[in-house]
Every structure is written in structure tokens, then in C-alpha cells.
Amino acid sequence: MIRLLIALVIIIGLWAAMGHLKRLPPAERKRLLWKLGLWGAGAGLLVLVATGRAHWLFAIVGALLPLAKTALGLGLQFFPLWKQKQQTAGKQPSVGPMSVREAMDTLGLKGDEQALTRDEVVSAHRKLMQKLHPDRGGNDFLAAKVNEAKELLIKRLG
Template identity: 70%
Template sequence: MLRLIIALIVIVGIWAAMAHLRRLPEKQRKSLLWRMLAWGGGLGLILLVATGRAHWLFAVLGAMLPLAKMLLGVGLQLFPLWKQRQKTASSSSPPSGPMSAREAMDTLGLKGEESRLTRDEIIAAHRKLMQKLHPDRGGNDYLAAKVNEAKALLIKRLG
């Protein structure tokens, strides 16, 4: 009788969870489904260990999987920093020498004549490039310095 009640509770719980999942947006649904599967697997593992059907080491290894996933994520986030450290100092420093107006326009991706440029066009082109090339967003120091130098030169020439 106890098994029947537990089975009935599990079936009602699964039915309620599925009804709730159907109402959520796709991204939240996927996230919640993975969390539910992880919790269900963990509870099932605990039940197997408690009833003597699985060795306790198996449960410990299963409990370590989320920790391994988190450590892998942290490692992947730190990998670009490690790779950047491997670069030589000479490749990260911008070259010396003045930049021409044409080179500055090419750097910012601006077309046409220098005399027809407006301050707003220069700033918009600079902002667009810096969103992609900033060192905090995965770019490098050299490209960011070139883009900044091009913006400063063109704005200075505008007057």
C-alpha cells in the first residue's frame, strides 16, 4: 500500500511539473528541465544508496559531477587570461610613429573624404569597434590602442 501511495505521489508530481514546464518560455524551460533532472537523479542516487542497491562511493562520484562542471566553466573562463600571459610583451605594445588621417579612417572603417566626416560619425564608429575589440571583451591591447589613436587623431583634425 505504501508503494502505491509513493508511486501515486511521483506520478502527480511529474504531471504537475510537466504542466508547469509547458507554460514557461523555451530558455527557462530548458534550464528548469536540466535542474529537475539533476535533482531527480541525485534523489534517486540517494534512494539507491539508502536502500543498499548502490555503493556509497558511487553516490559520492555522482555528487561531484556538478562540482566538476563548475570547475570546467571557471577553467574555460580563465583560459584566455592564461593564453594572453603566454604572448610576448612586444606583440601587445602598439608600434610607435604617427598615424595618418587616411590610416585613421581605415582603422575606424570610415569611407569618403576626411573633410566630410562629422564628430558623431567618428564617435559612432569608435564605439562600434570598441565594443568588439576592447580587452575586457576578448580583444587585445594593440587593436584597442589603434582604434583610440585613430579617434583622437580624427577628432583633433576636425578642430
């Protein structure tokens, strides 16, 4: 009898929660569902640990750790470009030849173009190419952009 009463309370609670969710705006509904999902996953994990049934879950996490390490390494290779993309968010990409400012931004060089030296350009190019070369997991487009920026700046420096 007590189980039936608990089941009835749970069903009524879920019905009320669904009615509340339907009235929320979509953005708030999404945020609330994420929050409830994380709390539910945490509670489920706690129950699994308390009952001694979480061993398979930790085995899966342990097996995925080397994969996560590799994925993190690959993700960090593209960090300079991600940072550049965040800085130039909202700007239209240029069509046509690259400007000196774009070349400096591509290589991650700061400051005035008159104070720029050949060694700084070569050093910045070398650092980026070590991360973005196609033989090291980069792609041809990014490597070409970095090479184009180096050539433009070296030609500009004379």
C-alpha cells in the first residue's frame, strides 16, 4: 500500500512539473532541464555508489581516460586559432589579399608593425607551424594562411 502511495505522489509530481515546464520560455526551459539532468545524474551516481553497483561505470571512465588525453592534446593544438577567432568574432573575413594587420594577427604578433623584426616573424611562424602543420594533425588551409602571413611580413620588412 505504501509503495502505491509513493508511486501516486511521484506521478502527480511529474504531471505538475510537466505543466510548469510547458509554461516556461524555451531558453529557461532548456536551462532548467540541463540543471535537472545534472542533478538526476548526480543522484543516480550516488545511489549506484551507495549500493555498490558503480564498478562498471568507473571501469568505463578508466578506459576512456587515454582517449580524453589524446582529444585534449588535439584540442590544444588549435588553441591559438580559437583565441584569434574569439578576438575577431563579429568581423567579416576579408576577401582578397591579406593586410599587414591580418598577417600580424594570424601569427599572433602584437604591437606596431614598424617595431616588428624579422626574427619575431620567423619565431612566431615556427611556433604556429609546429602546431598546425598537416603532418602533425593540422590542415592545409591553416598552414597556407600562416605561410601567407609570414611571406607578407617578411616582404614588408624588406
